[in-house]
Each structure stands twice: as structure tokens, then as C-alpha cells.
Amino acid sequence: MTDLKAAVRTLRLNSKRIAGDTNRVFTFGHSGGAQSALMGATGDSKKYTTYLKTIGAPMATTSGKSTSDAVAGAMAWCPITSLDTANEAYEWNMGQYSNSGTRKQGTWTKALSNDMATSYAQYINKLGLKDADGKTLTLKKSTNGIYTSGSYATYLKKEVEQSLNNFLKDTTFPYKATSNEGPSGAAAQTGTTTGKMPSGSKPSGTAKSGSQPSGGAPSGGTTSASSTSGKTYKTATAYIKALNKNGKWITYNAKKNTATITSMKAFVKHCKTASKDVGAFDGLTRQQTENKLFATSGSSANHFDSTISKLLTANHAKYAKLKNYKASYAKAYQSDLKKTNAQGKSIQSRMNLYNPLYYLTSYYDGYNTSKVAKYWRIRTGIDQTDTALTVETNLALTLKQNPQVKNVNFATVWGQGHTEAERTGNYETNFIKWVNKSLK
Template sequence: MKRVIALVLIVVMVMLFSVGCGGTTEESEKKPQPVTNLSKPDLTKWHYNKEFDLYYQTGIGYCEKPADEQYEKLAVFVPGAYMDASDNGDGTYTCKVSESAELNGYSAATAPIMMPVETPGYASAKALNDEILMTHQGILEQLSDYTSQGFVFVLSGCRGTNEGAPTGVTDLKAAIRYIRYADDVIAGDAESIFVYGMSGGGAQATILGASGDSELYTPYLEAIGAVQGVSDAVQGVMAWCPVTNLDTANAEYEWMMGCTRPKRTDELNAISDKLAHAYADYVNSAGFTDENGKPLTLTESEEGIYQAGSYYDHVKGVIETSLNHYLTDTKFTNITAQDYINSLNTDKNWVIYDKTTNTATITSVADFAKHCKTASELPVAFDGLWGKNTLFGSSEGELSHFDRILADVLTEMNSEYAADFAADLAKANFVGHTVETRVNLYSPLFYLMKSREGYGTSNIAKYWRIRSGIEQKTNSLTTEINLTLALKSCDKVDNVDFETVWAQDHTEAERSGNSTENYISWVNTCTKG
């Protein structure tokens, strides 16, 4: 009898151990199921474009309680090869996903899903519908660059600046959740979603990549009736000139580019200088490290404000690498490389060129900024003293300041603007989030840096490609540098491909070739190994 009891205990312990360690019991294998009343795409309502061989549906609602239906819908475009279709005789087709067809090495089950974020300045994006497609045939031609390569293409509308953060990213997350919910009827690998964009679109793509499944977005997603029980994380991010890091953007701008702006009133000059000092304080507490794990910090300097230290050297090195890539890539014809360097040095010798190695160095970051990256804005370019913005208003159309660093500077100076900033920063929206919390929701580094509260609370994209024009006046170069440093120090990220391109501005900057083709090639590298 004792032997029987012992055997029973052993069996029970084995069963408990199996379940506790994620064993093979039916209960442990169950995945969370999507919770929604939304319908999946109607398989009898596909449209077909013969010229580009793709099937599509537009006007698909991705949330149950849309705040604005002109934005909160998506469109899906699928390569013709992935569909077994029958003509309904009324201009529509009944389709089911083919299990055997392949295109460019992908099948309907493995094809990556491309999702552009077309929101310049964090603006809203109206949802695509059949009427727009009929009057703008160029849309199909553009997206066929992707479907012809075997990708599934999803174009989502979203709210934007006027409705306030985080509505834009919330809507895009809801669209991603819907795609996963409808994975069984839409071709493509719902675990291989790549988002991409330029400027404000690039910024929101980076937020999506950094904030996957963040619980801070839960009340916003619930408010619009987004699908529950599925992930909103993405696999990869492509960002050209992302206007991001808004929590530190003013300070970054003044540290790098404030020296290029004509001197103004004593108060504005003092604000600029104090923001530059505040940026040094931020860098020295942020925890940036180089590829060897060495801390990157700023130290005081005889000239300029904190223009020395390992972080400064890193920034200077990024600039020199960009210039040397340009010298290597460019086929000089009417002029020589030395002639080009001479043109840079017209009013000051700030570039030192070695003709034998065809390489160059610069005298300082400040000299580079003065010659190639002059400030285009008044001090406090991203959150002005006089004008406010709608992006962080606590209700639709409301204006609000958002910069905590600037607010602290103004308080220290006993400025007449300090009270206005303090009042705005304390405002709460309908879920009880203050402006500062909502700025965090829109700051990738909040999730990427170990020094920030959001670290470890999200599922971060594995693959990142970042490109910027080094001469853009919109951002400080530190925007892309800091994003790259944060990503490279994050153990959840497999690959970070960053370059800033010499002699290019705020554009889809590439050292060579076409931005779309380069992006497609990169995605293929990520997905095919």
C-alpha cells in the first residue's frame, strides 16, 4: 500500500512540475484568445488589380468604438500569388489564402507585413477607401513595390496632432492587433510586422517599435474598443529622420545648434545656455555607453558648453564617419576631393583632409554645426515660450506646453513663463495621465534605457534601421545618435543599422540607391537571415 501511495505522489509531482515549467499539458499550451466583437474581413468582397496582380480590401474597421471613422480603418493588399480566387461577376472576388504558392522565397504564411506610418509632424492620416484608390492610381503602383516582392501591405489610418497624444500610436496599435486577430483570413506572417516612416511618421514608427504591449496604452486601447488578448508589438522598424525624443529635444537642439543662432535678448540667450547645460546633466545621468560598455559622458570645456568628454567624442566620430563615407562613395568628376574639402573650408579651416588616405577629421562639433547644421528655429524650437502645441493638449484641439526640462529652467530663472508651463504639465486627460506621462508614452528611450521607468515594461522590436540627413535643421543629430545608443545597449534588440548621410537634409536619406529598394533589401536580410 505504501508503495502505491508513493507511486501516486511521484505521478502527481511530475504532473505539477510539467505544468509549472511550461510542459506539454493542454492547459499550458493554451494561448490567450482575442477578445472582440469585430468581424474579420469578408472573404467574398476582395477587389483585384490586374496591372499589379494584387487583391485588396479597404475600409476595414479595426476598433469597436472608433472615435472617428474617417481615420480608424485600414486597408489590406495581398500579392495575387497568395490567393485562390473566384470571380463573383460583380467586380469582387471570393478568395482564400493559398497554402502552396510562393513569391520571392515567401509563402502566404511567411510573408512579412509592411505597415507605413504616414504622419508628418505627428499629423492624422485619413483611412484609404475605394474612391481614393480610383482617383489616385499611383497609390497602387507605389505599394506594388512591396507586394511584387512577396510582402503583404497594410495601410492604416489614424488620428493625430489635433486629437492629442497618444491617439496616433494608439490607433496604429489597434490596427496591428486587428491584423493579428484576423491572421487566419489575411495572408502574411502576423508575427513579422515591419513599420516604417519619415519624420513624424518615423517618430511614431520608433514609438511602436519601443512600446510594444505597454500597459500604459491599455486605457486608450480599451476606450476605442481595440482587440484585447493579442500583441501590438512589431518585428522591425525603419525610420528616416525621426523627430522623436521630444522630452529632451529642446535641450539637445540648444546643446548642438544653439551656438549657430544669432544672439537675441539676454533672456533668450540665457534660456539657450541653460538648456545646453541641462542636456549635459541629462546625458551624464542617462546611462549611455559605447559598444564596449564604456560610459559616455560630457565634461566642461573651455569653449562652448560641455563640448568635451566621451559622449562628445562619440558625436564627433559619427560626424567624421559620415563625411568619410561621402568621400568614399562620391565619384568626383569636375572637381577633386580636395576641391570639395576646400569648399567646406571657405571661411575657416575646420576640416582636415589627408589626401593619401582620402579621409578627413573635423576640428569640433560646433564648427560642423556652424557650417552644415545651423539652427532654423528660435530658442526652444519644440515647445516655444509663446506658441503652444496641440500634440499634448489634454482634450481635442487644446494647446499645451510639454517640456519638463524647459519648465525647470524657467522656474530657476524666475521667468514670467514658468507658471504657464507648470500648469500645463500638471494637466490630466480623460484617463488621468498628466502631460509628462503622455510625453513618456511618446518617447522611445523611456522604454529602452535602463535609467527610465519604462525599461522592461514593453516588447521591443528586434530589428531597427535608422537613416538621417546629417544637415537637417529639424533635429539635433543627437536624436538619432541617442536612439541608436539606447537600442544597441538593449539585449532585446538583435540588429541596429544606423547611418547619417553627409550632404543630405530632412529626407529619406540613403548613402546610395533608392530608399524603398534599400528598405526592402534590409527586410529580406532580417527575415531570411
């Protein structure tokens, strides 16, 4: 992030020597969409100053005028951000419906998963997200799942249905499917469209395991993503029938060419099965890539999730009665969260640097402390199991509420995974068109 910010400041320092308007910088990234989103949310934030000075970024011109790293727009494909709640979001959106691996009934990690899902619901109820009508989105306790009722749950269900209906609208049948992670442009308007299939259209593929926590806790579950390469669906009805092969969860109206789903649970079961262990980003043995982001002197990887730490401490007695629990887990989290880096910054302060919502919504202390990009375009493959659907959704919702933002173009793309997901066309062409349209 500091390298990107330094690059933008350097461009502006040399604005008279290069072509183009350095006041109209746009960022973009796939998976690196997280960095793009952060660039859009954290413009000129003073929380990065120490790090920028450390790497020698140009903070001012020769005349003493401050340089700026704020950007005009941000394009983010699959932005995996908001690490302060990403683990809990994963368990609420996906993990609670799994009963294998680290989420197998009777294991202490399943109990932790359920508690994390509950914590996420409590977070959502404080976050203050609002729909297009200005109504606050919340979650309610439910008999069928962990906080699976309420306006926020309904909003997500409608988002899934919108994604499917966009696909039906965009696609010309016969439709020839490629693999779930194939090239983008799933629904180009030709007679025999080539694109991606929702992973639920065929039985699940090979199981995908995560790293196994020490102490014998079972490893991760399976992913529902599977290849449907080469199969052609003559009609939308045939396509929906294939999705319902292992149990009906989609109702299709052929006259209107629209569809509805029975529940988020059904969608997750068929298209978005949890593929990571409990502690999807902050692994119980610090095994996840994200743990390395919070390295300190003498520690190549650290825990960073304060919610998990609190749950381990508060529920020690409950977890200790279940299989494979060790008290050392709680101690490890507590110890890591007290560490500081070479600049003297805490794990929590570094966490804030990787959370765009920290700067976008009044729930966090960082609200109104940065220059937020005016223009945003966010795309994510709805089938990706790398993160919860809530991550991109919450980002889009907070942006729409932020007074500094002029336009938010957001879509979840049916049948695509962790890729440069687009409803139609080529992702590069679509990006360029969006930039040009934003600047008119």
C-alpha cells in the same frame, strides 16, 4: 500611435484570413520615423491600454487570447522623438553656437538657452550611454562652449567624420550636386553622380525665422541649408575646398581619401545652424506643432517640458534682469504641466508615450515593460536642422545596449537633410533588402 497599434492587432486578429506572416510585421516611416521608432520600442506596453480601449482596438480574440501590437522590426528615417529632452538637446548641440534671433547675447532667451544646454549635459551624464567598447559616454565642463568636452562629445564628432568619410567612399567623382533636400540616393555609383551637397559648401541661403514669442523676444536664427544645384565637383579635393570656402574646418588626406573636422562647433556653423527658436519643440507661447500633441479639453496646445518649467522658476531673478522677460512664462508652464486629458492622464505620462528611450534604457521607469523589436534600421540626414544630431544617436546607442535587440543598422548621411536619407541607392529598395536580410 494608438491607430497603428490597433491596426497591427487587427491584422493578427485576422491572421488566418490574410496572406503573410503576422508575426513578422515591420514598420517604416520618414519623419513619421518617430511613430515607427515608437512602434518598435513600445510593443504591448500597458501604458497604451486605456487609449486602445477608447478607440475600440481588438484587445483579445473571441477565445479570450490577448492580441499583440509588438513588431519584428522598425525602419525610421529622421525620427524626431524623446520630447522630454529634445528642447535641451537642440540648445546643446546647435543653439549654444548661435548669436542671433532668440539666442542673441543679452536676451533672456539666450540665458535660458545656455541653461538648457547645461541641463542636457547633466542628463547625458546620468543616462548611461555606452560606446561599442562598453565605456560610459559623458560630458565635461569646458572653456570653449557649454560642456563640449568628454567622451560623448568625442563620440559625436567621430560620427560626423564617419558620415563624411562614408560619403567620400561612396561617391564617384566628378560629382554633380542637386539641392540639399533633393531626391535620395546621394552617392549612386556612376561616373557623374547626382545627389545632395552638404549645406556648408556654399554661403547660407535665405534666413528662416521661427514664430516670435510674445513680449518681443527675437525670433529664430538662420538655417545653413542652401541649394548647390547643378554644380559639378571634378575631384574630392575640389569638393572639400568648396566646404572650406568660408574658413578651413575640414582636413582632407587625398592619399587615403579620408577627412577629419576641427570641432563640432565648426560642423554646426557650416552645416547644422539652429533654425528654430529657443523652445524648438515646446514654444514659449505654445506656438510649436508639438505643443498641439498635448492638447487637453479647453486647450488646443499645452507646454510639456518640465525642464524649461524648472529653469524658469529657479532662474526667475536672473531672467527678469534681461530684455523682454515676463513672469507669465513660468506660470504658464506650471499651469499646463498640471493638466490632464479626457482619460485622466498627466502631461508627463503622455510624454512617456512619445519617448522610445523610456522603454529602452534603465534610466527610465518604463524599462523592460514592453516588447522591443529585434531589428532596427535608422537613417537621418546629417544636415537637418529640425532636431539635434543627438536624438537619433541616443536612440541607436540605447538600442545597441538593449538585450531584446538583435541588430541595429544606423547611419547619418552626409549632405542630406530631413528626407529619406540613404548613403546609396533608392530608399524603398534599401528598406526591402534590409527586411529580407533581417528575416533570413
